[in-house]
Amino acid sequence: MKSILKLFILMTSMIYISSCEEGFDPKTKFEEQYIAYCILSGDTTFQTATLSKSYDVSSSDPYENTTDPSLEGATINIIYEDSTYTFKDSTTTRLDSSRYDSPIRFYYLNNFRPEENKNMTLQIILPNGKILNSATKTPRLTYFNFQYSDQDIPQVDGQVGIRWDYYYKDKENLVYYPRLKIYYQKLEDGIQKDKSQVIPLEYLLVDNEYVPYYPSVVKFPLIIYYQSVIDKAFQDISKNDPNKQNYTIKKIVFELLLLNNELAPYYMTVVGVSEGLSVILDRMDYSNIEGGLGVFGVYYVKKLDFNLSTAYINSFGYKF
Amino acid sequence: MKIFCLKFLFCVKIFFLFNIACFSQEIGTLRGTVVDSTSREALPFANILIKELNKGTATDSKGYYTITSIPANKTYTIIVSYVGYRSRTLTAFIGRNKITELNVNLSPTGFEMQTIEKTGERIKLENEIDVSLNLITIKEIETLPKGVETDIFRSLQYIAGVQSSGDVSARYFVRGGASNQNLVLLNDAPVYSPFHSLGLFGVVDPEMIKSAEFYKGGFPTEFSGRISSVLRLITKDGNRNNYSGSVSASLLTGKFMLQGPIPDGSFILTGRKSYSNKILKKFVNNKNTPIDFYDLSFKVNFLNNKIFKNANFIAHGFFSKDILNYDDPFKEDFWWGNKIWGIKYYQVTDVPLFYEISFYNSNFRGKVEPNYSNKRIQDNEINDYTFEANFNYMFDSKDEFAAGFKITELTSELYLEDKRGFLTDIKTQGSSISLYAKYKLMSLGNFGIEFGSRLNLTRLATGTAGEYFFEPRINLTYRFIPEVALKLAWGVYNQELITISDENEILTVFEPWVVTPNYLKPPQAIHYIVGIESNFIKNFFLNLETYYKHIDNFSTVNERKFFPTDKDLVSGIGYSYGFETTLSYQLDPINITSSYTLSWAFKKIYDEIYYPRYDSRHNLNFSFELNLGAGWKTSLAWFYNSGYPYTQILGYYDKLYFQDPLAQNFILDPYLPYISLADKNLGRLPDYHRLDFNISKKIQIDIFKFYLDFSIINLYDRANIFYYDRKTNERINMLPFLPSATIKIEL
Known part of the structure; x- marks a missing residue:
C-alpha cells in the first residue's frame, strides 16, 4: 500500500511539474550594432542623416529604454563626383518627449543636391573608429513624365487616370507613393488660412459608414481616381459648413514620391504585409549599410498640376 | 542512355532465364482476395498463412x-486473419503448375464480444523488402486519441x-525534408493541397480510406515526383451486399457516408462539412477564424x-474547398481547393501478370483576394492530366518484374505580388514522360533485393524532351538469422513541382505550387538507409533504422530579392541524418508502441x-491501447520532442518608419523600436510534451450502430x-487541455 501511495505521489508530482510553463528567454547575448539613415532629397540642397546604436533592456519591452541611443561625434562623408561632402552635427527640438527627453541629434549637409544618374558613396567613421560604408545611385529622371495622364478635372467619363512613364522601369527598382491633394484656403476670422485635403482612392462602406481608403505604395505606374470620389472629397471640405463661399480652391496636385533602387526595398519592408491568420516569424529586413543597419538612398517628388474648371468648382459653392 | 538501357535489358533477360531454368519444378501458386463478409470490401494487409x-x-x-512456389499435389491448411475480424481456417489443394484461386470472406468481430480474438500481427515474407515502410489501417488510427x-x-x-x-498544424516533415517534399496520393492521384484550415486538418476524411501506405524514404521506383516521403491512400470500394450509411458529428464537422451495391459492383459516397469555428479558435491563439470547408469523395x-x-x-473523385471570408473590405479573403477525378482498370491475367491502367485529373486552385488590406494578391492553379500503366509479372520462383510508364500533361499558373511588391506571373505548360522498370529477387529465401530505375524523358519546365x-x-x-533481418535502401529522387513557401511562415493558409523554373535545377535527393528488424521475443517487434539524406537544389523563396532582376527563387542544399527505433508489443487486448528518433537536419x-x-534532436512517442471488450476501447499517447529552433533577439534599435513619406522630414519621423535578430534558428524553444487520452464505445441497438468517442x-x-x-512580446502556446467528443450512427 505504501509503495502504491509513493508511486501515486511521484506520478502526481511529475505531472504537476510537467504541466508548468517552462521558462523561455527569447534573447541571446546582446551585441552592439550601429544604425545609419541617410536619405537624400533629389529636390532640395539640404540633406540630413541620423546615427544611433542598438540597445538592450532587461525585459522584452524595448520601450523600457529611455536613453537616447543616437550617436554624436561621428564623421559622415558623402563622396560624390570625386568630391567629399562632410555632414555637420546638430540638434532640434523633440516634439514627442514621452520616451526620450533630450533634443533630436542629427547630421546635416547644406548646398548638396545630387544630380540624376550619379553614383555616391557614404562613409561613416564612428567615434570608436568603426567604419560603416554604403553606396547608392540616383535614377535617370530625364526619362520620367506624365504625358499619358489625364490633365483635367472633372473628367466626363467618370475616371481620372494618372499614368506616369519611366523609361528605365524594367532596370531600376523604383517604387511610388502617390497622393492627390486639394489645396485650398478657408476664410476664418477674416483671415485666409491655407489648408489641404488628401483625396482618397475610394470610400468603403464599413458598418454603415463611409471610410476613406488611401492609396498605398505602388510599383505599377498607373492610378485611377473615380470622379465621384473626387466630387465627394470636394464636398467633404466644407462638410457641415453652410458658408461654402468661405472656401477658395487653389489647385489639385498629384504628388508622387519616387524612391530609388536602395530606398524602395527598405520602404517595402517597413510598410510590411498583413499576416492575417498566417504566422511569420523572422521578418525580412533590408539594409545597404555595410557594417551596420539602416539605409542610404535618394527620393524625388514629382508633381502634376491638374487643370480645374471654374464651373466645376463653383458647383460646390466654392470660389476659384 | 542507350548503353544504360541495353545493360538494363540484358540484366532483366538474365534474370528471366535464371527463373525459367531453376524453378520449373513441381510447384503451384495460391492466390485470391480477402474481403469483408458483410460488405465484400477488400481487406488490405490481411494475413494468409499456409x-x-x-x-x-x-x-x-x-x-x-x-x-508462389508451393510444393504441388498437396492439400494445405490456410489460416486467414485480420485485425478486427474472426480468423478463418480453410483447406486448399495446390495443383502442379496451376494457380489455385482461394477467395476468403472474413466476418467482423461482434461489438459485444467479451473476449478479444487474437488476430496476430501482419505476416511478412522473411525477405520482405519494406525498409522505411509503414502500413496503416484505419482501425489502428481510430484507436488512437483523435483530438477534434x-x-x-x-x-x-x-x-x-x-x-x-x-x-496546431497537421503538416509533417519526414527525415529532415520540407513538407512540400511529401507526396500524398489518393487512389494514386496527387493531392496538391492535402490540408484544410491553415493546415490544421487533413482534407482526406479517414471514413473513406481503406488503406494507407507510408514510405519515410527509400520508396520504390513506381513512385515519383517528391523527394522525401510518399503517403498512398486507397479509398474504400463500397458495400457490395447491402445499402448502408452513417452520419457523425464532431465539435468541428458533420459527416455522412453512403454505400451500397450497384449492378455488378458497388459505390461509396462520403462528405464532410464544417459547421462551427469555435473549436478552431483554440488552435490559432483565439483569433477569429471564419473558415468554412467541405470535402466530398466518391x-x-x-x-x-x-x-x-x-x-x-473503378471511377473515383474527390473535391475539397476551403473558404476564409472575413466579410470586411479591409481584410483579405482566401479560398482554395482540390478537384480530383480518375478511372482505373485493374486486370489479373491467367499467367501471374497484373496490370493497372489509370487516367486521372488533379487540379488545385488557391486565391488570395487582398480587398483593401495590404495583403498581396495571389492566384495559383495547377492542373495535371496523367495517364499511367503499371505491369507486374510474378514468377513461380516468387521473383517479380514490374515496369510501367507515366505521361503527365501539366499546366501551372501563378500570379502573385510578393512582400516587396514584385509581381510574379509564371505560366508553365509541360509534359512529363517517365518510365520505370524494376526486378524483385525473392527466390533466395532469406535474401531479397529490388532494384530498378525511373527514367524521366522530359522536364516540365522546358516542356520538351x-x-x-x-x-x-x-x-x-x-x-x-530467423529473428533478425538487415535492410538497406539507396535511391535517387527528383522533384519538379515545388511550393513557393516561406520558411518563416509557420502557419500558412495555403502554399502555391509552381514548376521548378528553368534557371534552377529540380531538387534531387539521395537516400541512404540501413535498418535492422528483429522479433527476438514473442509479441515484441523491434525496428532500428538509420538514414542519411542529401538534398541538392531544394528551392525556396529568395529572401534577398530586392531588385527586379533578382530571381524569385533560390536553391540550396540540405542534409539530414538520424537514428530511429520502434519497439512494439502486441498481444490482444494490449498494444504498446514506443518510438524514439535522434536526428539532425x-x-x-x-x-x-x-x-x-x-529540426528536433530527440523525439519520443509512446502509445498504449487497451481493448476492454464489450465494445470499449481506450488508449493513451504521450509525445515528447526536444525544442525546435528559433531565431533569438540580439537587441533592439530605433528604426525609421515613413509615417508620411511625402512630408519628407525624416528627422522628425517616428523612429520606433525594432528587433535585431541573431543568426537564424540558433536558439531552441523549450521541450514539448503532451499526453492524450481516448475512450470509445460501440453500441448496437437494433439495426443502428452507435460509435461514441x-x-x-x-x-x-x-x-x-x-x-x-x-x-x-507574447508567448503563444499550443493547445491547452482540450476535451472533445464525436458521435457516429451507422445503419
Whole structure:
C-alpha cells in the first residue's frame, strides 16, 4: 500500500511539474550594432542623416529604454563626383518627449543636391573608429513624365487616370507613393488660412459608414481616381459648413514620391504585409549599410498640376 | 542512355532465364482476395498463412494476395486473419503448375464480444523488402486519441522519423525534408493541397480510406515526383451486399457516408462539412477564424467476369474547398481547393501478370483576394492530366518484374505580388514522360533485393524532351538469422513541382505550387538507409533504422530579392541524418508502441548553414491501447520532442518608419523600436510534451450502430510554446487541455 501511495505521489508530482510553463528567454547575448539613415532629397540642397546604436533592456519591452541611443561625434562623408561632402552635427527640438527627453541629434549637409544618374558613396567613421560604408545611385529622371495622364478635372467619363512613364522601369527598382491633394484656403476670422485635403482612392462602406481608403505604395505606374470620389472629397471640405463661399480652391496636385533602387526595398519592408491568420516569424529586413543597419538612398517628388474648371468648382459653392 | 538501357535489358533477360531454368519444378501458386463478409470490401494487409509450411503473405492494398512456389499435389491448411475480424481456417489443394484461386470472406468481430480474438500481427515474407515502410489501417488510427477529428496526417506523427510542427498544424516533415517534399496520393492521384484550415486538418476524411501506405524514404521506383516521403491512400470500394450509411458529428464537422451495391459492383459516397469555428479558435491563439470547408469523395467499383474477366474497373473523385471570408473590405479573403477525378482498370491475367491502367485529373486552385488590406494578391492553379500503366509479372520462383510508364500533361499558373511588391506571373505548360522498370529477387529465401530505375524523358519546365534524368533505386533485405533481418535502401529522387513557401511562415493558409523554373535545377535527393528488424521475443517487434539524406537544389523563396532582376527563387542544399527505433508489443487486448528518433537536419542557402524550423534532436512517442471488450476501447499517447529552433533577439534599435513619406522630414519621423535578430534558428524553444487520452464505445441497438468517442488532448495541460510573438512580446502556446467528443450512427 505504501509503495502504491509513493508511486501515486511521484506520478502526481511529475505531472504537476510537467504541466508548468517552462521558462523561455527569447534573447541571446546582446551585441552592439550601429544604425545609419541617410536619405537624400533629389529636390532640395539640404540633406540630413541620423546615427544611433542598438540597445538592450532587461525585459522584452524595448520601450523600457529611455536613453537616447543616437550617436554624436561621428564623421559622415558623402563622396560624390570625386568630391567629399562632410555632414555637420546638430540638434532640434523633440516634439514627442514621452520616451526620450533630450533634443533630436542629427547630421546635416547644406548646398548638396545630387544630380540624376550619379553614383555616391557614404562613409561613416564612428567615434570608436568603426567604419560603416554604403553606396547608392540616383535614377535617370530625364526619362520620367506624365504625358499619358489625364490633365483635367472633372473628367466626363467618370475616371481620372494618372499614368506616369519611366523609361528605365524594367532596370531600376523604383517604387511610388502617390497622393492627390486639394489645396485650398478657408476664410476664418477674416483671415485666409491655407489648408489641404488628401483625396482618397475610394470610400468603403464599413458598418454603415463611409471610410476613406488611401492609396498605398505602388510599383505599377498607373492610378485611377473615380470622379465621384473626387466630387465627394470636394464636398467633404466644407462638410457641415453652410458658408461654402468661405472656401477658395487653389489647385489639385498629384504628388508622387519616387524612391530609388536602395530606398524602395527598405520602404517595402517597413510598410510590411498583413499576416492575417498566417504566422511569420523572422521578418525580412533590408539594409545597404555595410557594417551596420539602416539605409542610404535618394527620393524625388514629382508633381502634376491638374487643370480645374471654374464651373466645376463653383458647383460646390466654392470660389476659384 | 542507350548503353544504360541495353545493360538494363540484358540484366532483366538474365534474370528471366535464371527463373525459367531453376524453378520449373513441381510447384503451384495460391492466390485470391480477402474481403469483408458483410460488405465484400477488400481487406488490405490481411494475413494468409499456409500452416504446414509456416509460410504466408499479406494482401496488398486491393485485398489481393499471391503465394508462389508451393510444393504441388498437396492439400494445405490456410489460416486467414485480420485485425478486427474472426480468423478463418480453410483447406486448399495446390495443383502442379496451376494457380489455385482461394477467395476468403472474413466476418467482423461482434461489438459485444467479451473476449478479444487474437488476430496476430501482419505476416511478412522473411525477405520482405519494406525498409522505411509503414502500413496503416484505419482501425489502428481510430484507436488512437483523435483530438477534434480523426486525421490520417496527424496520426503520422506517431511514426519514428516524422516531425510535426506541433499541435496546431497537421503538416509533417519526414527525415529532415520540407513538407512540400511529401507526396500524398489518393487512389494514386496527387493531392496538391492535402490540408484544410491553415493546415490544421487533413482534407482526406479517414471514413473513406481503406488503406494507407507510408514510405519515410527509400520508396520504390513506381513512385515519383517528391523527394522525401510518399503517403498512398486507397479509398474504400463500397458495400457490395447491402445499402448502408452513417452520419457523425464532431465539435468541428458533420459527416455522412453512403454505400451500397450497384449492378455488378458497388459505390461509396462520403462528405464532410464544417459547421462551427469555435473549436478552431483554440488552435490559432483565439483569433477569429471564419473558415468554412467541405470535402466530398466518391468511388464506383465495377466487377463483371463476363465483361472483364478477373478485372476491376473503378471511377473515383474527390473535391475539397476551403473558404476564409472575413466579410470586411479591409481584410483579405482566401479560398482554395482540390478537384480530383480518375478511372482505373485493374486486370489479373491467367499467367501471374497484373496490370493497372489509370487516367486521372488533379487540379488545385488557391486565391488570395487582398480587398483593401495590404495583403498581396495571389492566384495559383495547377492542373495535371496523367495517364499511367503499371505491369507486374510474378514468377513461380516468387521473383517479380514490374515496369510501367507515366505521361503527365501539366499546366501551372501563378500570379502573385510578393512582400516587396514584385509581381510574379509564371505560366508553365509541360509534359512529363517517365518510365520505370524494376526486378524483385525473392527466390533466395532469406535474401531479397529490388532494384530498378525511373527514367524521366522530359522536364516540365522546358516542356520538351532534351533533359532526361535517371532515378536508380535499390532496396534489399537479408535475414541472417530467423529473428533478425538487415535492410538497406539507396535511391535517387527528383522533384519538379515545388511550393513557393516561406520558411518563416509557420502557419500558412495555403502554399502555391509552381514548376521548378528553368534557371534552377529540380531538387534531387539521395537516400541512404540501413535498418535492422528483429522479433527476438514473442509479441515484441523491434525496428532500428538509420538514414542519411542529401538534398541538392531544394528551392525556396529568395529572401534577398530586392531588385527586379533578382530571381524569385533560390536553391540550396540540405542534409539530414538520424537514428530511429520502434519497439512494439502486441498481444490482444494490449498494444504498446514506443518510438524514439535522434536526428539532425541542416539547410544551406546563401552560404549560410542553419537548422530548419522542424529540426528536433530527440523525439519520443509512446502509445498504449487497451481493448476492454464489450465494445470499449481506450488508449493513451504521450509525445515528447526536444525544442525546435528559433531565431533569438540580439537587441533592439530605433528604426525609421515613413509615417508620411511625402512630408519628407525624416528627422522628425517616428523612429520606433525594432528587433535585431541573431543568426537564424540558433536558439531552441523549450521541450514539448503532451499526453492524450481516448475512450470509445460501440453500441448496437437494433439495426443502428452507435460509435461514441471521447478524447482529451493535453491531459496534464502542459504549456507547450508554439512561438514567441516579438511584436506583442507574447508567448503563444499550443493547445491547452482540450476535451472533445464525436458521435457516429451507422445503419
